[in-house]
Amino acid sequence: MTEISYPTPPDIVAGTIPAATVDREGELKSLARMLGFDRIFFVNQIHSGIVLHCENSRIGQDGDAAVCRETGTLLGVFTADCVPVLVYGNGFIGFIHAGWRGFRENIFTHFFSSVPENPEALHAIIGPAICGDCYEIGPETAEFFQPPELSRKSDGSFHLNLPALAHHTLLTTGFLPENIFLSDECTHSGPMQLHSHRKDGTPLRNISFIGVKNGYISQDQR
C-alpha cells in the first residue's frame, strides 16, 4: 500500500494515502480506527474560502479548510491534483484544500485569520499535488496568477505550480522556512501511484490526514 508519512512530533499523526473507494466517510473512518482515533472530521470541498471549526460544525458541511482543537479527532482532506496543506502548532491542527479557485477565493487568508496570530510557531505540510510541469491552465485562469508560480512554455501554454504557490503563501503569512515540509510527489507524474483527476478523470481521491493524540494541543497552550 502506498502511504506517505510526514516528519511530525510524536503525538501528531500525519500522512497521505490514496483512497481505495469513493466512500470518503468510510475511508476516513477505517483510517481513524487503524490509527487509534475516536472521531473523524472532514468537509464537503467546494473550492471556496470557507473555514470550518470542527467543534461547532457538522461533518461534511460545505467548506475548504478546517481548524480543530480536539485531541482524538482525525481530520481528512481529499485531493486528486489540488494541494492539501496540513497545519499544526499553537494549540490547533487544521487543513486547507486549494486548487486555483481556492487561491482565488483566498482560502489561506481566511484560514490564518481564524487562528491565533503567530505563524512563526506553526508548522505546515504541503502534501502531494499536481506539479507545475503537469498542470496546464487556460489563459483565463492564468490571469489570476503571477510568475514564478505561473510560467509559460515555449508552445505558449500556461502552467501553474500549485505546491510552489502554497509554499510562497505560507512564507508570506510568516511561516519559518524550516517549519514547512514540501512534498516532492506529483499526483500526475509520480513517482508514487497517487490519484490524479487530470490524468484519468478518476473519482477517487488521496486522503491527507492529521490528528493529535495524548494532549499535544493542551501542552502547547500552556
Ligand SMILES: [Zn+2]
Ligand atoms: Zn507532475
